[in-house]
Amino acid sequence: MAAESNAPWTYLTDMDGVLVHEEHLVPGADEFLTELRSSGAGFLVLTNNSIYTPRDLRARLLHSGLDVPESxxxxSALATAKFLQDQRPGGSAFVIGEAGLTTALHEAGYILTETDPDYVVLGETRTYSFTAITRAIRLIERGARFIATNPDPTGPSREGLLPATGSIAALIERATGKSPYYVGKPNPLMMRSALRSLGAHSENTIMIGDRMDTxxxxxxxxxxxxxLVLSGISTRxxxxxxxxxxxxxxxxxxxLVGRTADPFGAG
Known part of the structure; x- marks a missing residue:
């Protein structure tokens, strides 16, 4: 099965569980990316994690042995900022999240405020504040629209699972009766925004990930x-x-090393 119109494949690949695992390189990930660069194939590394900026993630990947440019x-933070920029240019938001999300919103022209924001935007953080969550609930009750970067209920840590954006969103939803609009995976919006940034088309693009649900x-x-790679969450x-x-x-x-030109061929 070759790409339609004989165009080269473009690749979107998840990061955690595919390229790295707990800060360590997944064997073969460096060779895979080298092969993509050598062939001139377009690619993006995708992550639902909204904590870090692309610069932060580039440094993390470099530490693991992978050289991936910020571009x-x-x-999910970048996808959320792009979505809000398209929906309401120059808007305002009350944000629960870290630098990856606040930086993306600032760069999209958004004002971050606690006073009558257009949106409450929930992202991931390692230090969810009860005070901030309470503020978010009250703002949503007063009419702010509820956006969340991604629905992942938990995230990994060396000590075990941590509550993530989806879990906190469920808490806020239960308190307000308002469901969030999730921008990140599995919303195909994140895929489409990635394709637009690459100038790629869906029929010639492959998504590589370790989770069936996202x-x-x-x-x-x-x-x-x-x-689907079996080096992360999902199993056969x-x-x-x-x-x-x-x-x-x-x-x-x-x-997939040695097969990027035709990954669905015989070998």
Whole structure:
């Protein structure tokens, strides 16, 4: 199966569980990215994590042994900022989140305020404040629109799982009766904004991820080919329980090295 119109494949790839795992390089990830650069294939590294700026994430990846330019990193924070910029240019927001989200909103021309904001924007942080959550609830009750960067309920840490954006969003939703609009995966909006930033088309793009519920789901809804790697969250057994399936399942990103021109061929 070659790319339609004989155009080269463009790649969107998740970061955690695909390229790195707990700050360590996934074997083969460096060779995979080198092959993409050598062939001139367009690619973006995607993450639902809204804590870090692309500059932060570039430094993190460099520490792991991967050289990825800032311009090739697309986060749920960037996608959220682009969405709000398109929806209400020059708007205002009360933000629960860290530098990745606040920086993206500032660069999109947004004012961050606690006074009658257009939006309450919830992202990920390691220090969720009860005071800030209470403020968000009251602002939403007064009419602020509720946006969340991503629905992930938990995130990893060395000590175990941490509550993430989806869990805090559920708390706010329960208190207000207002559901958030999630911009990040599995919303295909994040895929489409990534495609636009690359000038790529869905029929010639592959989404690589380690989660069926976000990566593969959003890829399918955006009309992309999908590759599930088994080096992160999902397993073959858990993948079988979903009503949809990826185009290809491989053990790790290393299995795609040497195959980026035609990953769905015989080998």
């Amino acid at each position: 090739a990193i697309w986060t 990566d593969v789901h959003s890829g399918i809804e955006a009309g992309l080919k999908t590759v 057994e858990s993948a079988d329980r979903y009503p949809f399936k990826p185009t290809l399942i491989v053990d790790t990103i290393a299995d």
